[in-house]
Amino acid sequence: MLCAPPDYAESHVADTDHPFAGLVSRLEANQTLSREDREALLHLPNKLRQLDPGTYIVREGDRPRACGVLISGFAYRQKVTGDGARQIIGLHVPGEALDFQNLFLEVSDHNVQMLTRGEIAEVPIEAFQKIALERPNVGRAILVTTLVEASVFREWVLNIGRRDSRSRLAHLLCEFALRLEAGGAARPDHGYELPMTQEQLADATGLTPVHVNRVLKMLEAEGLIVRNRRHISFPDWHRLRDVGDFNQRYLHVRDRATNGVF
Amino acid sequence: MLCAPPDYAESHVADTDHPFAGLVSRLEANQTLSREDREALLHLPNKLRQLDPGTYIVREGDRPRACGVLISGFAYRQKVTGDGARQIIGLHVPGEALDFQNLFLEVSDHNVQMLTRGEIAEVPIEAFQKIALERPNVGRAILVTTLVEASVFREWVLNIGRRDSRSRLAHLLCEFALRLEAGGAARPDHGYELPMTQEQLADATGLTPVHVNRVLKMLEAEGLIVRNRRHISFPDWHRLRDVGDFNQRYLHVRDRATNGVF
DNA sequence: CGGGCGAACTAACCTAGGTTTGGCGATGCG
DNA sequence: CGCATCGCCAAACCTAGGTTAGTTCGCCCG
Numbered sequence: 001m002l003c004a005p006p007d008y009a010e011s012h013v014a015d016t017d018h019p020f021a022g023l024v025s026r027l028e029a030n031q032t033l034s035r036e037d038r039e040a041l042l043h044l045p046n047k048l049r050q051l052d053p054g055t056y057i058v059r060e061g062d063r064p065r066a067c068g069v070l071i072s073g074f075a076y077r078q079k080v081t082g083d084g085a086r087q088i089i090g091l092h093v094p095g096e097a098l099d100f101q102n103l104f105l106e107v108s109d110h111n112v113q114m115l116t117r118g119e120i121a122e123v124p125i126e127a128f129q130k131i132a133l134e135r136p137n138v139g140r141a142i143l144v145t146t147l148v149e150a151s152v153f154r155e156w157v158l159n160i161g162r163r164d165s166r167s168r169l170a171h172l173l174c175e176f177a178l179r180l181e182a183g184g185a186a187r188p189d190h191g192y193e194l195p196m197t198q199e200q201l202a203d204a205t206g207l208t209p210v211h212v213n214r215v216l217k218m219l220e221a222e223g224l225i226v227r228n229r230r231h232i233s234f235p236d237w238h239r240l241r242d243v244g245d246f247n248q249r250y251l252h253v254r255d256r257a258t259n260g261v262f
Numbered sequence: 263m264l265c266a267p268p269d270y271a272e273s274h275v276a277d278t279d280h281p282f283a284g285l286v287s288r289l290e291a292n293q294t295l296s297r298e299d300r301e302a303l304l305h306l307p308n309k310l311r312q313l314d315p316g317t318y319i320v321r322e323g324d325r326p327r328a329c330g331v332l333i334s335g336f337a338y339r340q341k342v343t344g345d346g347a348r349q350i351i352g353l354h355v356p357g358e359a360l361d362f363q364n365l366f367l368e369v370s371d372h373n374v375q376m377l378t379r380g381e382i383a384e385v386p387i388e389a390f391q392k393i394a395l396e397r398p399n400v401g402r403a404i405l406v407t408t409l410v411e412a413s414v415f416r417e418w419v420l421n422i423g424r425r426d427s428r429s430r431l432a433h434l435l436c437e438f439a440l441r442l443e444a445g446g447a448a449r450p451d452h453g454y455e456l457p458m459t460q461e462q463l464a465d466a467t468g469l470t471p472v473h474v475n476r477v478l479k480m481l482e483a484e485g486l487i488v489r490n491r492r493h494i495s496f497p498d499w500h501r502l503r504d505v506g507d508f509n510q511r512y513l514h515v516r517d518r519a520t521n522g523v524f
Numbered sequence: 525c526g527g528g529c530g531a532a533c534t535a536a537c538c539t540a541g542g543t544t545t546g547g548c549g550a551t552g553c554g
Numbered sequence: 555c556g557c558a559t560c561g562c563c564a565a566a567c568c569t570a571g572g573t574t575a576g577t578t579c580g581c582c583c584g
Contacts, residue, residue, distance in 0.1 A: 061511075079416065082507040085424040089416045101413070104406050109413045109512040133402070136395055143405050144366050150408065151363070151371045153415035154341065154351045161422045161468030162347040165571070197531060206423030211571055213533060245344040249323075250371040427541070459561060473541055475563060 018042060019071050019121045022095025029182070029254060030148070031141035040131055041138065046121040051114045057098055058112040066122040067099040073118015074195050077101075078203070079110040088204035090152060091115070093179050100146045103128055116195045148252045155250040160206040163245060165215050168205045170224065170244030173232070175251070182253055191233030219243075280304060281333050281383045284357025291444070291516060292410070293403035302393055303400065308383040313376045319360055320374040328384040329361040335380015336457050339363075340465070341372040350466035352414060353377070355441050362408045365390055378457045410514045417512040422468045425507060427477050430467045432486065432506030435494070437513070444515055453495025481505075 024041050027033065033041075048071070051057070057068045057075060070092055077089040089110060092098060102108045103125060132139040152175075159171050177190040198216070202209045219225045224240045226233050234240050286303050289295065295303075310333070313319070319330045322341060332354055339351040351372060354360055364370045365387060394401040414437075421433050439452040460478070461471045469477075481487045486502045488495050496502050 077416070079420050081420065081424050081429075087420040087423040089419050101409060103409075104402065105409055105413070105514055107511065109514070110416055133398055139401065139405075140366065140395070143401075143408070146405070146412065147363060147365075147367055147408060150412040150415060151367070153412055153419060154339070154372055156419050157351050157415060157422060158341050158343065158349040160419060161349040162343050167343075198533090199531080208572055209531095210533085210573080214571085217533085249369070252367055252371070460563095461561080470542055471561095472543080472563085476541085479563085 019046065019048065019119075020044065020069065022071070023069050023097060026095050026182075027138070027141040027145065030144040030252075031137055033137050033141065037135050037137050040135060044123045044127055044131065046123045048119060048121050050119050051117065053114050053116050055114045056111060057114065057120065058102060058108045058110075060108055060111050062108045063106060064099055064102045064108055065125055067097060067103060067125050067128045068112070068120040068122055069097045070094050071119040071121055074115040075112060075118070075120075076115050076200075076204075077110055077112050086203045087206065088200065090149070090156070091176065091179065091204070093182075094118075097142075097145070099125070100142055101149065103132070103142070115200070151250045151252060165205070165207055165211060166218060167243060167245050168207070169201065169212065169215050170219065170240050171246050172201070172205060172244075173225065173234070174241055174244045174246040177234070178248055178251060178253070182251070189233050189235070190237050191231060193230050194232045195230075281308065281310065281381075282306065282331065284333070285331050285359060288357045288444075289400070289403040289407065292406040292514075293399055295399050295403065299397050299399050302397060306385045306389055306393065308385045310381060310383050312381050313379065315376050315378055317376045318373060319376065319382065320364060320370045320372075322370055322373050324370045325368060326361055326364045326370055327387055329359060329365060329387050329390045330374075330382040330384055331359045332356050333381040333383055336377040337374060337380070337382075338377050338462075338466075339372055339374050348465045349468065350462060352411070352418070353438065353441065353466070355444075356380075359404075359407070361387070362404055363411065365394070365404070377462070413512045413514060427467070427469055427473055428480065429505060429507050430469070431463065431474065431477050432481065432502050433508050434463070434467060434506075435487065435496070436503055436506045436508040439496070440510055440513060440515070444513070451495050451497070452499050453493065455492050456494045457492075 020042050024033070024038055027041070028038075046069070051073070058064055060079060072094050074094075075092040075098055077092075078086055079089060080086050092112075098112050098120070132142050155175075159168055163171065173194075174190075176194070177192060180192050181190070196204070198212045199209045201207075201216075202212045205212065207215075216225070216227070219240075220227060223235055224243060226235055240246075282304050286295070286300055289303070290300075308331070313335070319337060320326055334356050336356075337354040337360055339354075340348055341351060342348050354374075360374050360382070394404050417437075421430055425433065435456075436452075438456070439454060442454050443452070458466070460474045463469075463478075464471045464474045467474070478487070478489070481502075482489060485497055486505060488497060502508075
């Protein structure tokens, strides 16, 4: 099971039909915006592009010219060692901007790639810089968003550096569940369609594909996960959370309806 | 050798005598500032504090009230798993602000601690927020600084996730050398006083202290490092850089005198 | 319908790095 | 001066996870 879906993206489009609706609501989660701020964001010039899995959005060494906003589908950040080992650095779900990390730097230090098929809106980088500098609220929202991303990177360092493979994978699955639900409706069992192959899971956890396979089966045997084709769900979320040593603090989600539940 | 120096800090104080001189020059490396920007930074209200090794500057779960600027000595970021394993997330050298990561977030998601004895200047968080929001150049300089920090976190994920212990340690030693020299004078052999115990090196690389010991001796036997008490130097910097698979791009240093040399 | 392909899965074997334990030297303190 | 502490070092042993080399399964496409 757990196959990579060829065009799985459609089930995760943003709530309303405006391409930037998801982005705006995510920014508003971190910083209150005025009506004018929202309008300005919704009117950013952009070009929609449908992308296949594996398509590069940013390449290491590039000087970025556009800032991609993920409308549907999933993307990931990645970098590679000199002898070709790949490490996935982070994941992105619809509504997130992919290039805040590069918006104010000269050249990109890592790659961003589509994980599934999906759609991105490309915004000229100057337009984003302009709105960030001219509208303090928007600028602050962007700053806070990048700070939260940095917090996630830190947790990944801890996860990869100090947790064993079982906790590591459990932690990743927990994070993905919460990232998906941030903004969307929270399902009680946190189940979702996992858009990653076991090889990609390995690259995200610093393990090998065969060990990921072993651990997934271990988690399944323990009753911590249930897999059905590409769908994964969690019969005992609290135990999984314990096994993964997962504490959502590092995601810095303002607790709306979610406080205490996770 | 390689003992932790008890009060080693004094040898790395900032160039001029104003406590914020180092901070200003580091910010200016990322963003040009006006004379007024500089003046405003130099006049930030602050309280100097002398701290012993191990003193906490920020604790996970805290709501930060002040932003510390490292004047002398070294500090590190750290977080701990549920069962007590510690991972060092990043290092800080004099002149760097320690709380940009928390400046605009509600609660801290990790700990910041003194590595050596040293001095910090505590600036009320509101003062820093104010200057960041009112002076676009300063705000941008802070944003860029946090983005570079995030880039370093990403490289650490790669380093810990995908490089073997030998490359991992070599990479860390290379990074520290460059971080120390960014702003100061570059010495040809990149040697320095390493302020970390082998246990701390282990926590920074996701290894154990005894394996760090093995690897250091291995690197020494290979002629890649020379240790003399707490001082470490690099007879063949280029080979060490190759072994560590080190490419300084992720540090995003504007190449001044340094282009091509590293 | 049949071949090709990509992903999941398996098993046997191996090794990088962890664990445990203890010694040794330098430093600091009563 | 003697003791305690801390950091470095060492050796024997062990295991989590890597490596290699497959097989199986489902899906797509001609």
